[in-house]
Structure formats: C-alpha cells, structure tokens
Amino acid sequence: MEVTIGNQAIGAYREIVVSPEFKEVERLRREALSNEASALEHARRKEAEKWHDIVSDQAAEIARLKSLLNGKE
Numbered sequence: 867m868e869v870t871i872g873n874q875a876i877g878a879y880r881e882i883v884v885s886p887e888f889k890e891v892e893r894l895r896r897e898a899l900s901n902e903a904s905a906l907e908h909a910r911r912k913e914a915e916k917w918h919d920i921v922s923d924q925a926a927e928i929a930r931l932k933s934l935l936n937g938k939e
Contacts, residue, residue, distance in 0.1 A: 869877075882888050
C-alpha cells in the first residue's frame with residue numbers, strides 16, 4: 867500500500883509533537899511569549915503613568931497661572 871506524502875507528513879508531525887524535546891521547546895516558547903507580553907504591559911503602564919504625571923503637572927501650572935491672572939483682574 868502506497869503512503870502519500872501528506873500521510874507521511876502527518877505521521878512525522880505526530881511523532882515530533884509527542885517528543886519530550888518538542889514539548890520542552892514549546893513550553894519555553896510559550897513562557898517567552900508570556901514574558902514578552904508582561905514586559906510590554908509593564909512598559910505601557912509606566913508610559914501611561916509618566917504621561918499622567920506630565921498632564922497633572924501641566925494642569926496644576928495652568929490652574930496656578932489662571933489664579934494669578936484672576937487675582938490681577
């Protein structure tokens with residue numbers, strides 16, 4: 867009976883994915899993706915905090931200047 871190339875490929879794939887080496891590489895890949903996502907989220911939060919502080923400082927300065935202008939009128 868002739869085995870098609872597709873069936874050979876499927877058999878090879880099934881053999882590879884059950885190997886301990888493949889499972890370890892896949893575990894490491896998932897861990898790396900998770901670490902990358904965590905690092906990106908951390909960076910995003912730090913950037914948001916930075917901009918929040920900048921906007922807050924600017925708002926306080928605007929309020930201070932308005933009060934000076936209102937006091938002079």
